[in-house]
Amino acid sequence: xxxxxxxxxxxxxxxxxxxxxxxxxxxxxxxxxxxxxxxxxxxxxxxxxxxxxxxxxxxxxxxxxxxxxxxxxxxxxxxxxxxxxxxxxxxxxxxxxxxxxxxxxxxxxxxxxx
Amino acid sequence: xxxxxxxxxxxxxxxxxxxxxxxxxxxxxxxxxxxxxxxxxxxxxxxxxxxxxxxxxxxxxxxxxxxxxxxxxxxxxxxxxxxxxxxxxxxxxxxxxxxxxxxxxxxxxxxxxxxx
Numbered sequence: 001x002x003x004x005x006x007x008x009x010x011x012x013x014x015x016x017x018x019x020x021x022x023x024x025x026x027x028x029x030x031x032x033x034x035x036x037x038x039x040x041x042x043x044x045x046x047x048x049x050x051x052x053x054x055x056x057x058x059x060x061x062x063x064x065x066x067x068x069x070x071x072x073x074x075x076x077x078x079x080x081x082x083x084x085x086x087x088x089x090x091x092x093x094x095x096x097x098x099x100x101x102x103x104x105x106x107x108x109x110x111x112x113x114x
Numbered sequence: 115x116x117x118x119x120x121x122x123x124x125x126x127x128x129x130x131x132x133x134x135x136x137x138x139x140x141x142x143x144x145x146x147x148x149x150x151x152x153x154x155x156x157x158x159x160x161x162x163x164x165x166x167x168x169x170x171x172x173x174x175x176x177x178x179x180x181x182x183x184x185x186x187x188x189x190x191x192x193x194x195x196x197x198x199x200x201x202x203x204x205x206x207x208x209x210x211x212x213x214x215x216x217x218x219x220x221x222x223x224x225x226x227x228x229x230x
Contacts, residue, residue, distance in 0.1 A: 043204065107157040
């Protein structure tokens with residue numbers, strides 16, 4: 001059973017470009033979470049999605065950031081007009097439909113904005 | 115709102131010695147608590163979880179943690195450290211409003227160093 005998949009593992013963007021980060025949850029998992037890890041900080045929750053629904057986006061910056069989890073395909077975290085402060089590791093996690101409390105994390109995407 | 119405090123950003127122990135990583139939480143409702151480990155340039159791996167069953171929780175790689183409501187603590191221990199335990203450790207809390215399916219709140223992490 002493959003784990004949570006994230007791609008790309010490393011992404012370099014110039015200021016002003018768009019970044020698209022992809023996450024494929026574990027098989028059978030329909031809950032997806034995105035977290036951001038900044039240097040010298042812990043992980044911060046960004047958004048929680050189920051298929052075709054955003055359940056909780058309380059941790060998402062108000063501008064330039066968006067997330068989706070379509071009926072088919074991976075979840076996408078999109079950052080428009082990236083700035084240097086967006087450089088971080090972005091982690092995706094998934095959990096099963098019900099009755100489970102743990103989240104399984106992917107290897108992360110390390111975004112560098114030059 | 116819930117929060118997590120991990121005392122000590124760096125902890126150094128000798129190989130074979132006891133490992134103790136401290137975690138205190140703040141939550142207005144009974145929490146679900148987790149310890150994760152992160153090796154360099156990798157994702158997080160779940161070590162153990164507390165979900166209101168037994169207060170002493172055993173996890174992988176010989177780690178265990180005890181939930182103490184009176185102290186609002188969930189400290190992680192391992193009787194004998196191994197060189198392979200060197201990593202970053204994160205304590206996390208969830209209040210489980212959606213049956214546990216909500217975002218985790220993490221502590222800032224403790225970097226565990228193992229001295230030979």
